Amino acid sequence: MAQFRMNGARVLEAHLAGDAVRALTGSMVAYEGNVQFKNAGMGGGGGFKAALKRKMTGESLELMEMAGHGVVYLASEGMEVELVQLTGDTLSVESSALLAIGPNLRTDVAFAGLRGAASGQGLFTTTVSGHGELAVLSDGPMIALEVSPAYPLVVDPDAFIAHRGQLNQTFVTDVSWKSLIGEGGGEAYSLRFDGSGVVYIQPAER
Amino acid sequence: MAPTILNPSTLPSDDNVNPYAFCIELRQPWFLRKGAMIAYYGQASFEGLAQTSLSAMVAARFSSPLYAQQWVVAQGVGKVVIGDRGYDINSYDLDAGNLTIRAANLLGFETGLELKQSIVPGFLTLVGTGKFLASSNGPVIFAEPPMRVDPEALLGWADCPSPSHHYDTGWMQGFLGSMAHAVLGVQSGEERQFDFTGAGTILFQSTEVPRPDPAYLAQLESQVTGLGVPGLQRLQTVIGQRLAAEQQH
Secondary structure, rough: OEEEEEOOOOEEEEEEEEEEEEOOOOOEEEEEEEEEEEEEEOOOOOOOOHHHHHHHHHOOOOOEEEEEEEEEEEEEHHHHHHHEEEEEEEEEEEEHHHEOOOOOOOEEEEEOOOOHHHHOOEEEEEEEEEEEEEEEOOOOOOOEEEEOOOEEEEEEOOOOOOOOEEEEEEEEEEEHHHHOOOOOOOOOEEEEEEEEEEEEEEEOOO | OOEEOOOOOOOOOOOEEOEEEEEEOOOEEEEOOOEEEEEEEEEEEEEEEEOOOOOOHHHHHOOHHHHHEEEEEEEEEEEEEEEEOEEEEEEEEEEEEEEEEEEEEEEEEOOOOOEEEOOOOOOOEEEEEEEEEEOOOOOOEEEEOOEOOOOOOOOEEEEOOEEEHHHHHHHHHHHHHHHHHHOOOOOOOEEEEEEOOOOOOEEEOOOOOOOHHHHHHHHHHHHHHHHHHHHHHHHHHHHHHHHHHHOOO
């Protein structure tokens, strides 16, 4: 069974034991052993239906498949890596923040909100589900914030990485938010989470 | 390895979450730079300086028309998480003091402080008592004058050191020499520093990645008015040369 191990805060070691792991294309910095690398195919190996959805929604995911015996060292742009354990639940994650996905996990595309129909890009999010481990990239140490019915959370979409649990995500486009957007652009909406779950953010804006 | 899961009661109160993120416990109004907020819990509202109900307080405390577009007032009750490009964030307490800081690195301040534009372009001065937040690329280094600092690395200064430009002696000799021979365009890179004398503290960082500052541009634009036709023509040639040089990179 393939395993992920951290080597410092910014390098991930994928220990392969005859099975296959998917990782961000171009993130391999070194490897030992006998490992084959191949393109995970259209849509990052999520199957034909997911590939079709990616094609239509523009939620891109560039993954490669690594198979064999050995250790692969993965890193991307000096960003910090965090391991996330999934136990049958689903993580919705920014596709650009995915570094590696364990063998027993599935990826798909989910529709993230109604506003997507008009403004397009990025409102579809990548979901990862199943039992296993995945590695997520964060520009600076990742911050995990709990959401419960008593305290909803509002997040800057440029700092958002992922969320899990029973969360209802809404797009807030109120005046209060608009006054927060600088001249340099930024997203025209904020993300509001209600329900109970965990939201992961990074201390830098993309 | 997984990060601890924080909620409104476990988030720090007016303290760092990690070196790159800070949590403000909002009880009284704060001035925040647009884009500095990355997440918040609670009943917080963010209003532009022109739209806020606290207009009298803003007019008294925020005495910089140049930067008014880039700031908001946050009020209400809640916890606000601040982040800036993954830079280190530090909070500072001023007690009836003054501190001047690079505008691009100032993220927020309490309304007990008064904001003024510094005479040095691109810098802002805070006067009074209260807390403020500033970011830096790497940890902040504190030092005492007399000293010279690279303009890119300068973060700010407190109390009363006197800032002036310093030009390398060798460079000045070369410049005067070239003046005598009427040759233009002497440039090497490290010939200019900021010189500090007097009593106080100087803050600097390892390096600054310059970030476009619309207010700095506006300030430069406003200084062009008195130049007249010959001055403007001269400026046009200089800008043309700079543009050509930039495009070669």
